[in-house]
Every structure is written in C-alpha cells, then in structure tokens.
Amino acid sequence: MRDRASDLPIAFAAVSYSAGPVMILDRISLMLEPGAPTALIGPNGSGKTTLLKLAMGLIQPTSGRMTWGGRSGGPPVRRAFVFQKPAMLRRSAAANVAFALSAAERSADRATVNALLEQVGLGARASRPARRLSGGEQQRLALARALARNPEVLFLDEPTASLDPSGTKAVEDIIAEIAASGVKVVFSTHDLGQARRLAADIVFLVTGRIAEHAPVQQFFASPASAQGSAFLRGDLVI
Ligand SMILES: Nc1ncnc2c1ncn2[C@@H]1O[C@H](COP(=O)(O)OP(=O)(O)O)[C@@H](O)[C@H]1O
Ligand SMILES: [Mg+2]
Numbered sequence: 001m002r003d004r005a006s007d008l009p010i011a012f013a014a015v016s017y018s019a020g021p022v023m024i025l026d027r028i029s030l031m032l033e034p035g036a037p038t039a040l041i042g043p044n045g046s047g048k049t050t051l052l053k054l055a056m057g058l059i060q061p062t063s064g065r066m067t068w069g070g071r072s073g074g075p076p077v078r079r080a081f082v083f084q085k086p087a088m089l090r091r092s093a094a095a096n097v098a099f100a101l102s103a104a105e106r107s108a109d110r111a112t113v114n115a116l117l118e119q120v121g122l123g124a125r126a127s128r129p130a131r132r133l134s135g136g137e138q139q140r141l142a143l144a145r146a147l148a149r150n151p152e153v154l155f156l157d158e159p160t161a162s163l164d165p166s167g168t169k170a171v172e173d174i175i176a177e178i179a180a181s182g183v184k185v186v187f188s189t190h191d192l193g194q195a196r197r198l199a200a201d202i203v204f205l206v207t208g209r210i211a212e213h214a215p216v217q218q219f220f221a222s223p224a225s226a227q228g229s230a231f232l233r234g235d236l237v238i
Helices: 049-054 094-105 109-117 134-146 165-180 192-198 216-221 226-233
Strands: 008-019 022-032 038-041 065-070 080-082 153-157 184-188 199-204 208-213
Touching: 008 192, 022 049, 022 208, 038 049, 038 192, 049 153, 065 184, 065 216, 080 134, 080 199, 094 109, 094 134, 109 134, 134 165, 134 226, 165 184, 165 192, 192 216, 199 216, 199 226, 208 226
Parallel strands: 038 184, 038 199, 080 153, 153 184
Antiparallel strands: 008 022, 008 065, 199 208
C-alpha cells in the first residue's frame, strides 16, 4: 500500500469557493506539507470546515486549482476525515471499525479490529453499541474508523468541540500519537490551547481569507496581523 504516490503536499493555488452568490473562501493559497500537525483557527463562519472539505476532495473549488502530491484529483484513498459530529452505525464499536476496514478494502479480521480499538483506548468497549458510548468515546471510535483507511493525511474538524477536559485530553493524546507515527494531521479548532499543544503551524482564517499562516510559536508570541492580535486577546474578530 505504501508504494502508492503520496498525496502530500496538498497545494491550494488561488482557490475560491462560493455557494451561489456567497463567497465562502476567497483566493486561498496554501501548502499543507508533510510533518507535524497544521491547525486551522478563526472565528465561526470563517471557512475552516469548507477548507478541510476542499483539502479532502469532498467538494471542488469554484475557481483556482488544487493538487495532491503534484497531481490533481484522484480518489482520496489515503485521506481520512472525521466530522465534527461523527455518525455512528447502529452496531457495536467493533462492527463500526470492521465496516470501515471493509470500506477501505482491508481485512476486517478480529485482530486488526482490536488493534485499532486498542490504539484509541477502546479495547474494553468492543462489544458496546457505538451509540451508547460517551461523546469522547464516540470521537475516539471515529478516529479508529478513520485510521482503518491507513491514511497518509487525517483531517479533523473540531475534534474535541463538545468534550470535557478529560475527554479532550484523551483525544489530544491519540492525535499526538497518530501524528508521531508519521500521519499528517490537519485540524480545525476553536481551542487556542489545543492549537498550541498539537500544531506546528497555524492557519488563521478570517471571513474566508488567510489572514496569517505562521509557525505556532511565532503566531502566539507575535502575530503579524492586527486581526491575529485581536483574536488572541479574545476580542471579536469579524
Ligand atoms: N453549502 C453552503 N451554502 C451556503 N453557505 C455555506 C455553505 N457552507 C458553508 N456556508 C457558509 O460559509 C461560511 C463558512 O462556513 P464554514 O466553512 O462552516 O466555517 P467555520 O467552519 O469556520 O465555522 C459560513 O458563513 C457558512 O454559513
Ligand atoms: Mg466549522
């Protein structure tokens, strides 16, 4: 599997996305490189989810051009996406992972399913109905399903949005391990602490434009944009 062409870097060249008359992303130029995670931050409605969907290939730009490893298009076999509110199949945790493995044309044998559940700390929950798991456990199960695709790039949309601190910590630890294993993680968050803890670089979006793209220390120590400073102070940025 590993000899397939790489999807990285993911390059956006003057990519815009509009829905009817509404411009949602405006001339985005961005390189998502292999390595440590990239965090997308910015006010609600700034276009984070839309940018993730474009990078995954779920939607197409209205104008501009995108490439994955220098190639345009192609099936996103080595990319995986975890939505903000993942939908669980009405089956056990193990069956959810088995289904994801089958969908990725991988063997859904018990050992592989268990290894994925162990990786997200759900080894003891294998036979539980997925929909009865806690919010944090469901988010971890969604990560296991995404990992069933053996991805090179993993997109996470607000991975801990509705979790308490302990649930957040568990998910962050798993994301850090996934990233350390060599998977490129690109995530959106409104948790600035999380961006600081997990990411190497920050893409700061405001009303569909990249206001700033900087290494994490640089962004938090001395944002280059007035909007970045305002956002870090907790002021409303619109
Ligand atoms: N399909 C769509 N049709 C119309 N407006 C949309 C559509 N998708 C997103 N939007 C709007 O685009 C803006 C950016 O959305 P989104 O990417 O979800 O931002 P974020 O994830 O940063 O909150 C929002 O104002 C949203 O309401
Ligand atoms: Mg969003």
